[in-house]
Structure formats: C-alpha cells, structure tokens
Amino acid sequence: PLRAVLASALRLGEEQVQVVVPDVGGAFGLKMHGHPEEPLVCVLSRITGRPVRWTERRSDCLLVGGREQHHEVTVGFDGDGRVRALRDDLVANVGALGAAPGWGMAYLTALAFPTGYDVQVVDARFRIVATNKSPWNASRGYGKEATNLMMERVMDLVARELGLDPAEVRHRNLIADDAFPYKTTAGLNIDSGQYHLALDRVRALVDEPGVRRGQREQSADATVRTGLGLAFELTPEAGGTPGTLVGGFDTSTVRVAPSGQVTVLTGVTSPGGGNDTGIAQIVADRLGVAPAAITVVQGDTDRCPYGFGNFSGRSMVVGGSAAALAA
Incomplete structure (x- = not known):
C-alpha cells in the first residue's frame, strides 16, 4: 500500500517504486502508510539527486494515546434480564486531523458491538469530530476496549434495574455454546467459545457466595470495604473488518x-x-x-x-x- 501511495504522489508507475522495510518495532498503527513526510523525502531526493533522510525528535511527533468518546445508549430488555435491542450513538473527538489512523478507532468501537453477548438487534452509529486538541494516535485496543466498557456497563445497569445478580444477567446474555460459529449484527464471525463455562469457573474460583456473605457482614463503619466486579472482554483482531x-x-x-x-x-x-x-x-x-x-x-x-x-x-x-x- 505504501508503494501505491508513493507512486501516486510522485506520478510514477508502481513498478518504478521500491519500498524496503526493515524491522522497525511495534507501532499499533503509527507506522502505517500515509504520513506526509514519506512522499516529501522522495521529492527532495529526486530534486537533489542525493539520498535524503527524515529524522524527527519526540516533540515533533505530538500524538495522544488517550480517548474521548461520548456515548448515548438505549437498551431494550425483558424481565429476565435478556437484552433484546441496543442502540449506541457515539461522538469521538479525535483532535486535529493527522496522518496516523487514530480516527479509525471510533469505527472499530461501533463495529465491535455487542462483544460476546447474544443481542440480536444492534444499531451503533458513530460521528468523528475534529477539534484543536492533539491528534489521536492509534493505540490498543484500537477503540474496541470502549465497546467492552459500554457492554459491561449495560449489563450492570440492567442488573441494577431488575434487582438481579450482575453475574446472572451476563450468564443469560452470553452467546450459547451451540450458537457458534456466531455472526454478529455488524458481520463479525465469532468461531468458537464456552463463555458460560468461563463465567461459572470464575465465580467458583473467587468464591462468589463467600465474598457476598463477607460484604453483608461488614460493619457500616468499616474502613476497608470489599467490592466484587465482573467484566468480559471480546475484541476482534487480525484486521477483522467484514467485506474488506x-x-x-x-x-x-x-x-x-x-x-x-x-x-x-x-x-x-x-x-x-x-x-x-x-x-x-x-x-x-x-x-x-x-x-x-x-x-x-x-x-x-x-x-x-x-x-x-x-x-x-x-x-x-x-x-x-x-x-x-x-x-
């Protein structure tokens, strides 16, 4: 792809451009093609007839690895805690537009719904907004961690609304063993898994009944309070974008x-x-x-x-x- 970009920018045939890439270390997308200095170096080399090297300091590459997404979520669920429909409207502030593909993280956030849960109706919409903040860089989990955060928050809110155990709500919504391979509403294919077994084993390992009993026995003025949190994560990898x-x-x-x-x-x-x-x-x-x-x-x-x-x-x-x- 970089060869194609350079050939287009330099108005050459692709067979006239050779790209040689040594091992350059991990980057999570930062070193993908499309940086303006890449064709610039080629143009300067052709003008001067000499090799040209681009060297930049850390301060020259001002990128942020953080996130800024605002989600408005609407959830439809029944009295048993089964989530039947979900709508997520997210706005991503990606800062100033830059060459790094950080903006693509908002797309992956929408694509990754509904993670490992069997939700048949999902409407995920995303909008990308450019502002005067530092440009987003691509960094793990490339927007997909936000989807997991949202789905786990949804499960906790449903459990709270119905007065149910958060673990039980998750158990009722996880993809069943006999449903694999499972295709999500976004088109991702999940090939296998035993999610209910994983949940049951985790609950046994942490002795959930014992922890709950200890929580009830704590005095109201205890200086240390015992909490119990539960979360699942399922993130598509390997460039898994349907239809590409x-x-x-x-x-x-x-x-x-x-x-x-x-x-x-x-x-x-x-x-x-x-x-x-x-x-x-x-x-x-x-x-x-x-x-x-x-x-x-x-x-x-x-x-x-x-x-x-x-x-x-x-x-x-x-x-x-x-x-x-x-x-």
Missing part, C-alpha cells in the same frame, strides 16, 4: 530449491515480534523439514508478493494462513 481485503486476504510464495532449502516470500511485515519465526515454523510443519532450512523474506516490494502488511495481529492469522496454503 485486509480482513481475509494476503499473499505468500513458497519456493523449494533442489538442495532442500526453502524460501518464503510473504506480503506481511514484522513489527519486530517474531512473526517471521512463526511463519517459518508453519511452513516447516507443512513441508516436513526443519525450520532452519527456511528463509522468510519480508518487507521488500521488489521481491515479495503484494500484501497489506502487519496490523491488528493479522500478520500471523492471515499471513501465516497464506503461507500454510502456499506450502
């Missing part, structure tokens, strides 16, 4: 030399977390060779097939799967 290429497609080429050495050319890149090792292990397992016989090549647009790079953990889920099929 990045959510389900990438490319790998596997070549075997007469010597038995194997080369894997992959369209995904490494954030420095070792996905090249993981891809090598997958291919080694498929071919029945030692991982030491495998070389993984990443991040060179002249050598590697077209791919969408690494973000949201997709390099192993999608890139690793493509390598397995190629092998």
Whole structure:
C-alpha cells in the first residue's frame, strides 16, 4: 500500500517504486502508510539527486494515546434480564486531523458491538469530530476496549434495574455454546467459545457466595470495604473488518530449491515480534523439514508478493494462513 501511495504522489508507475522495510518495532498503527513526510523525502531526493533522510525528535511527533468518546445508549430488555435491542450513538473527538489512523478507532468501537453477548438487534452509529486538541494516535485496543466498557456497563445497569445478580444477567446474555460459529449484527464471525463455562469457573474460583456473605457482614463503619466486579472482554483482531481485503486476504510464495532449502516470500511485515519465526515454523510443519532450512523474506516490494502488511495481529492469522496454503 505504501508503494501505491508513493507512486501516486510522485506520478510514477508502481513498478518504478521500491519500498524496503526493515524491522522497525511495534507501532499499533503509527507506522502505517500515509504520513506526509514519506512522499516529501522522495521529492527532495529526486530534486537533489542525493539520498535524503527524515529524522524527527519526540516533540515533533505530538500524538495522544488517550480517548474521548461520548456515548448515548438505549437498551431494550425483558424481565429476565435478556437484552433484546441496543442502540449506541457515539461522538469521538479525535483532535486535529493527522496522518496516523487514530480516527479509525471510533469505527472499530461501533463495529465491535455487542462483544460476546447474544443481542440480536444492534444499531451503533458513530460521528468523528475534529477539534484543536492533539491528534489521536492509534493505540490498543484500537477503540474496541470502549465497546467492552459500554457492554459491561449495560449489563450492570440492567442488573441494577431488575434487582438481579450482575453475574446472572451476563450468564443469560452470553452467546450459547451451540450458537457458534456466531455472526454478529455488524458481520463479525465469532468461531468458537464456552463463555458460560468461563463465567461459572470464575465465580467458583473467587468464591462468589463467600465474598457476598463477607460484604453483608461488614460493619457500616468499616474502613476497608470489599467490592466484587465482573467484566468480559471480546475484541476482534487480525484486521477483522467484514467485506474488506485486509480482513481475509494476503499473499505468500513458497519456493523449494533442489538442495532442500526453502524460501518464503510473504506480503506481511514484522513489527519486530517474531512473526517471521512463526511463519517459518508453519511452513516447516507443512513441508516436513526443519525450520532452519527456511528463509522468510519480508518487507521488500521488489521481491515479495503484494500484501497489506502487519496490523491488528493479522500478520500471523492471515499471513501465516497464506503461507500454510502456499506450502
């Protein structure tokens, strides 16, 4: 994608641009393509006929990793605590518009509803507002943590309204074991899980009846009060955006030399977390060779097939799967 952006900005064919990316470390989206200094460096290099390097200080990259979202939530539920419908209207203040894809976190907040709960009717709407604050950067959990916060708040409010145990309300709303694979109203596919069993085990491990009994026995003037909180988290990963290429497609080429050495050319890149090792292990397992016989090549647009790079953990889920099929 960066090659395509640079070719367009420089008015060149994509075959005239080569992008080589070494391991640059984790970024949670910060190092994705689209920064204005990338084509600027290329233009200056062409004007001067010399290599040009962009170096910036920390103060030159003024980004915030925080959040500012305002949610208006309406919930429909029955007397048993089953949530039947949910509407969320959120406004995200993303600060000044910048190249980093922080604004996309608001979209993922809406997309991730209703997390691990079986809510059949969901209407999630989001609006992105630019202001004079620092621009949002992309950071974990890339807006999806806000969805979990909202759904857990909803479960607590329903329990309070009906006078029910918050754990029991969650138990009645979690996706059932026999409902998998489960497709959410937003189009996300949840492949498996035993959510009720997880909840039952947690309640047993913390001795919920004993904790509740201790809460009732506490004196009104106790200096230390015992609280009991419960929350589930379910976040889509691997670039899982329904109906998009990045959510389900990438490319790998596997070549075997007469010597038995194997080369894997992959369209995904490494954030420095070792996905090249993981891809090598997958291919080694498929071919029945030692991982030491495998070389993984990443991040060179002249050598590697077209791919969408690494973000949201997709390099192993999608890139690793493509390598397995190629092998």
